[in-house]
Amino acid sequence: MEQKKRRSLHIPGGTSILASLISIGVGLIVGLILLYALNAKAAGGAFISLITTGFRSSDKFAKVLYQAAPLIMTGLSVGFAFKTGLFNIGATGQYTVGAAFALIGAIQFQLPWYVCLLLSMIGGAIWGIFPGLFKALFNVNEVITSIMFNWIAMFAVNLTINNLPMMLAKYWGGAQMDRTANLAQANPGALIPRMGLDTLMKSNYMNISIFIAILFAILAWVILSKATFGYELKACGYNRNASIYAGITAKRNIVLSMVFAGAFAGVGGGLYFLAGTGQYTLLKQLLTAGFNGIPVALLATSNPIGTIFSAFFVSYIQVGGDAMQPDFVKEIIDIIISVIIYLAAFALLTRELLARGKQRREDEAEEAAAAEAKAALTADADADVVEVAADAATQEKDEVSKS
Amino acid sequence: MSILADILSATILFMIPLLLVALGGMFSERSGVVNIALEGIMIIGALCSCLFLRVMDASGFGPAHPQWAMFFAILVAAATGAIFALLLAFASVNLKADQTIGGTALNMFAPAFAIVLTWAIQGQGQTTILIPTWSRITQATLGVAVNGSFFQAFLFKSFYQTTIWAVFLFIIAAVLLYKTRFGLRLRACGEHPQAADSVGINVYRMRYAGVFISGFLGGIGGLAYTLAAGSAFQSTVAGYGFLALAVMIFGNWKPLNILGASLFFALFKILGSYSGSIPFLPKFENIKASEYIYLMLPYIVTMIVLILTSKKSRAPKAEGIPYDKGRR
Numbered sequence: 001m002e003q004k005k006r007r008s009l010h011i012p013g014g015t016s017i018l019a020s021l022i023s024i025g026v027g028l029i030v031g032l033i034l035l036y037a038l039n040a041k042a043a044g045g046a047f048i049s050l051i052t053t054g055f056r057s058s059d060k061f062a063k064v065l066y067q068a069a070p071l072i073m074t075g076l077s078v079g080f081a082f083k084t085g086l087f088n089i090g091a092t093g094q095y096t097v098g099a100a101f102a103l104i105g106a107i108q109f110q111l112p113w114y115v116c117l118l119l120s121m122i123g124g125a126i127w128g129i130f131p132g133l134f135k136a137l138f139n140v141n142e143v144i145t146s147i148m149f150n151w152i153a154m155f156a157v158n159l160t161i162n163n164l165p166m167m168l169a170k171y172w173g174g175a176q177m178d179r180t181a182n183l184a185q186a187n188p189g190a191l192i193p194r195m196g197l198d199t200l201m202k203s204n205y206m207n208i209s210i211f212i213a214i215l216f217a218i219l220a221w222v223i224l225s226k227a228t229f230g231y232e233l234k235a236c237g238y239n240r241n242a243s244i245y246a247g248i249t250a251k252r253n254i255v256l257s258m259v260f261a262g263a264f265a266g267v268g269g270g271l272y273f274l275a276g277t278g279q280y281t282l283l284k285q286l287l288t289a290g291f292n293g294i295p296v297a298l299l300a301t302s303n304p305i306g307t308i309f310s311a312f313f314v315s316y317i318q319v320g321g322d323a324m325q326p327d328f329v330k331e332i333i334d335i336i337i338s339v340i341i342y343l344a345a346f347a348l349l350t351r352e353l354l355a356r357g358k359q360r361r362e363d364e365a366e367e368a369a370a371a372e373a374k375a376a377l378t379a380d381a382d383a384d385v386v387e388v389a390a391d392a393a394t395q396e397k398d399e400v401s402k403s
Numbered sequence: 404m405s406i407l408a409d410i411l412s413a414t415i416l417f418m419i420p421l422l423l424v425a426l427g428g429m430f431s432e433r434s435g436v437v438n439i440a441l442e443g444i445m446i447i448g449a450l451c452s453c454l455f456l457r458v459m460d461a462s463g464f465g466p467a468h469p470q471w472a473m474f475f476a477i478l479v480a481a482a483t484g485a486i487f488a489l490l491l492a493f494a495s496v497n498l499k500a501d502q503t504i505g506g507t508a509l510n511m512f513a514p515a516f517a518i519v520l521t522w523a524i525q526g527q528g529q530t531t532i533l534i535p536t537w538s539r540i541t542q543a544t545l546g547v548a549v550n551g552s553f554f555q556a557f558l559f560k561s562f563y564q565t566t567i568w569a570v571f572l573f574i575i576a577a578v579l580l581y582k583t584r585f586g587l588r589l590r591a592c593g594e595h596p597q598a599a600d601s602v603g604i605n606v607y608r609m610r611y612a613g614v615f616i617s618g619f620l621g622g623i624g625g626l627a628y629t630l631a632a633g634s635a636f637q638s639t640v641a642g643y644g645f646l647a648l649a650v651m652i653f654g655n656w657k658p659l660n661i662l663g664a665s666l667f668f669a670l671f672k673i674l675g676s677y678s679g680s681i682p683f684l685p686k687f688e689n690i691k692a693s694e695y696i697y698l699m700l701p702y703i704v705t706m707i708v709l710i711l712t713s714k715k716s717r718a719p720k721a722e723g724i725p726y727d728k729g730r731r
Contacts, residue, residue, distance in 0.1 A: 034519070038523050087503050089507070134706075138709075138713040138714075139713055140709050140710060140713050140716075141652065141718075143503065144645075144648060144649050144709065145706065147642070147645040147648075148649065148702045148703075148705050149702075149706075151642060151699070151702045152699050152706075155695045155696075155698050155699040155702075156695070156699060158695050159690075159692060159693075159695035159696065159699075162691045162695070163690060163691050284698070286642075294511075295511075298504060329519055329522045331514075331516075332515070332519055334511055334512070334514070334515030335512060335519065337511060338509070338511035338512035338515065339508070339512070341504060341508035342490070342494065342505060342509070344504065344508075
């Protein structure tokens with residue numbers, strides 16, 4: 001009895017998965033309603049292509065995996081910071097700087113892919129230092145710093161790439177002015193290896209980036225749940241004052257957490273642009289890949305292993321969303337995702353409700369069982385009483401007959 | 404001289420959305436709700452009012468009575484912004500959700516919704532809503548003769564009704580926050596909601612009011628930004644909502660300081676876009692694409708200012724914490 005009551009205090013993993021699934025379900029229903037409202041004739045077909053395209057062919061599935069890899073990394077980035085109680089809305093900037101470092105390494109310095117990936121990690125980590133440092137030293141809200149540094153990152157990267165003559169596609173004989181060189185021309189050695197997976201899946205998108213991302217997810221999980229360092233990070237997130245009281249240097253942990261978060265996002269940028277299928281375009285807009293890490297982390301409730309699955313899901317419906325064109329604009333996917341985040345914002349409430357419901361059901365079952373047992377007991381007792389009475393009666397009879 | 408008039412006029416033009424939206428953020432945060440959704444609120448306000456202007460243009464009412472149509476468009480922007488903000492209030496007050504995440508959801512929703520709606524109304528691929536040309540206040544509107552004076556160049560270069568309303572709204576906002584019973588109660592809810600509750604103030608209602616006002620001002624700010632940015636609404640306000648948040652923090656959650664902060668940022672923003680035509684600014688001629696340096700400038704200056712003022716910066720104490728009656 002005592003054991004069961006205690007268990008419901010800490011919310012079991014099963015209910016948080018259920019809460020995420022409910023959020024996803026409601027988001028998809030909203031999407032379906034929207035599709036019908038916009039164009040009832042094409043809605044059914046579009047919705048089916050939204051939810052089946054990713055599995056329809058190995059080419060599409062490869063694309064899901066290809067997009068999922070950077071999403072896992074940005075999701076890990078946001079989730080890792082969440083665990084320390086920080087909201088890393090700057091994954092976009094860290095992703096951009098990571099991508100730029102990787103591309104500069106690949107094109108300007110002609111380095112192999114693993115060095116470029118390491119560079120992207122360093123680039124992201126450098127960009128993650130700022131929000132952490134400003135928060136720790138000056139108590140400037142990390143959300144504001146991250147947002148400012150997203151824009152600074154984008155402009156700084158554009159400025160840098162413009163001033164390195166080898167970086168642009170034009171140098172390598174490309175037609176476009178506004179993007180970086182095609183890696184297959186500039187430095188094939190910087191492409192993330194495909195190890196025959198591309199011929200297996202019949203897709204140009206397929207390479208080993210998804211496996212690298214999963215390895216990072218496992219690394220993040222080990223840091224957070226097995227290492228002292230990760231424990232300290234989480235302690236800072238749960239209650240900063242209590243952790244300081246317990247002798248944890250909270251300021252150092254805030255900075256380190258943001259550095260790790262930045263490194264993850266940076267690798268995400270590296271994985272995406274070293275695949276060779278996308279070229280960095282010099283636009284005056286922030287890349288959306290970093291922002292998409294937020295729903296990924298929220299759906300996974302910041303759990304690194306869960307991030308793998310939620311990134312897969314987000315990538316899956318994005319591929320599905322592309323397939324809805326041209327009947328529908330693909331931003332419908334963003335609406336679905338935003339509904340999912342809105343619901344995830346009070347996921348804790350949903351989870352508590354679920355846990356409470358479960359607890360109530362358990363309690364009811366327990367009470368029912370107890371009542372039954374009690375009833376059985378009373379019935380037994382009644383039977384005993386009857387028996388005793390009967391015994392007494394016979395005894396009495398005997399005694400009467402004796403006398 | 405005319406370039407100075409241009410710069411001053413453009414600074415005022417870009418200052419208005421920052422001022423309005425930062426004031427909106429101030430009301431929300433003073434009531435205890437972190438409003439990161441300002442960006443989304445601006446987009447929704449701009450979307451609905453631009454659609455309204457387009458309808459007015461098509462119906463013939465707009466060209467006939469341009470300033471009345473403009474006035475109604477401002478009301479539409481305010482109303483839709485406020486209604487959209489209620490989604491944040493619902494999540495953060497009733498459901499006690501994480502306010503930052505709720506705001507992020509709204510920020511993600513708004514541009515996507517704007518694109519979807521613009522497509523649905525204007526047909527495939529049409530992602531911009533043109534703003535009718537009659538929306539501007541010109542010399543002809545006021546019946547003034549055109550002369551080439553500095554004052555006219557400054558005033559009528561880009562003069563919209565939103566500018567006039569922003570002045571009024573600024574005064575009303577300052578009075579409302581400091582000189583009324585409502586303002587005192589609102590501030591109390593942002594500092595110590597338990598104490599406010601103990602003297603009979605309905606904290607939930609006050610927070611709803613704070614978020615509602617921020618939506619009201621944010622919506623108008625969205626329209627003001629779109630008018631300032633060009634001739635069409637393109638489903639974005641280019642990070643102005645976030646910049647307004649920084650302005651609010653720099654302005655230390657106080658109306659007068661916010662006024663100064665928004666002027667400061669607008670000036671840096673405009674210096675960036677006019678960098679080519681201002682003689683005394685360095686040109687960085689040996690660097691390619693040097694316009695990016697000036698584009699970066701407002702953000703870097705923001706960061707430096709935030710660090711310098713961080714010691715004096717004092718956020719409302721209870722912001723971001725959902726109020727739970729049961730908790731002491």
